[in-house]
Amino acid sequence: xxxxxxxxxxxxxxxGATLAIIPGCPDRAGRIAAQLEHSRCxxxxxxxxxxxxxxxxxxxxxxxxxxxxxxxxIAVEELAQLGIRTxxxxxxxxxxxxxxxxxxxxxxxxxxxxxxxSQHFAPLSFPAVSDFxxxxxxxxxxxxxxxxxxxxxxxxxxxxxxGQERYDTFSGYVPKNFxxxxxEWQKLGVMNYEMESATLFTMCAALGLKAACVAGVLVxxxxxxxxxxxxxxxxxxxxAVVIEAAKILLNNQ
Ligand SMILES: O=P(O)(O)O[C@H]1O[C@H](CO)[C@@H](O)[C@H]1O
Ligand SMILES: O=c1cc[nH]c(=O)[nH]1
Numbered sequence: 001x002x003x004x005x006x007x008x009x010x011x012x013x014x015x016g017a018t019l020a021i022i023p024g025c026p027d028r029a030g031r032i033a034a035q036l037e038h039s040r041c042x043x044x045x046x047x048x049x050x051x052x053x054x055x056x057x058x059x060x061x062x063x064x065x066x067x068x069x070x071x072x073x074i075a076v077e078e079l080a081q082l083g084i085r086t087x088x089x090x091x092x093x094x095x096x097x098x099x100x101x102x103x104x105x106x107x108x109x110x111x112x113x114x115x116x117x118s119q120h121f122a123p124l125s126f127p128a129v130s131d132f133x134x135x136x137x138x139x140x141x142x143x144x145x146x147x148x149x150x151x152x153x154x155x156x157x158x159x160x161x162x163g164q165e166r167y168d169t170f171s172g173y174v175p176k177n178f179x180x181x182x183x184e185w186q187k188l189g190v191m192n193y194e195m196e197s198a199t200l201f202t203m204c205a206a207l208g209l210k211a212a213c214v215a216g217v218l219v220x221x222x223x224x225x226x227x228x229x230x231x232x233x234x235x236x237x238x239x240a241v242v243i244e245a246a247k248i249l250l251n252n253q
Pocket of ligand 2: 094
């Protein structure tokens with residue numbers, strides 16, 4: 001049986017699971033897995049921490065992607081080779097619309113492709129769009145948990161600093177092509193910045209896989225650059241949403 005290159009797992013290891021919850025952060029993967037029944041760690045290698053557990057009487061995988069498109073594309077490709085067909089990203093994010101508050105939950109319908117990795121799957125004219133029914137499960141999850149949410153477009157950037165037009169940096173310099181970009185996304189109604197959804201959505205749409213993305217707001221960039229909120233509280237809320245969405249999808253299989 002084939003062992004995939006980075007995760008070092010075989011189809012046998014994932015016990016027929018077809019759905020994966022994919023946070024960026026490896027430690028978050030462990031905390032999510034702890035909420036599943038019979039969960040155990042499958043592998044910890046580089047940024048990829050993978051767990052298996054049971055939810056709604058079905059096997060489910062939790063695997064961190066690390067930060068950014070390239071490592072996300074590896075995790076998604078290798079999980080797909082093992083049999084995963086639905087990917088639920090759960091991340092943190094920075095909001096760029098004044099009406100969005102720290103701690104709010106954002107569901108990404110589609111993403112602005114400010115990444116490079118998505119172009120290795122489809123040309124820029126191809127949309128980075130989530131799977132409708134998978135995203136609908138995120139919405140239903142918020143509604144059944146009575147958690148308020150915003151749904152809309154996300155800017156998904158390869159870099160945290162220049163690509164998200166941050167000036168509070170070592171050099172304070174943002175290259176010309178990103179100067180004024182945040183204001184432009186704001187005017188176009190973009191909700192937030194994060195770093196994986198463009199790659200995830202594009203590659204999944206191009207490869208016939210399903211993807212959705214939910215994120216908790218750590219900071220509102222129209223007010224401040226450095227978060228001063230309780231990360232734990234935000235994670236608890238966004239993890240509750242992704243687990244409920246996974247349950248909805250697994251119960252409908
Ligand atoms: O909290 P995660 O899932 O890592 O997501 C966000 O946080 C990281 C940047 O701090 C990027 O990965 C971004 O997309
Ligand atoms: O502003 C932010 C916060 C979290 N993650 C990002 O990519 N950007």
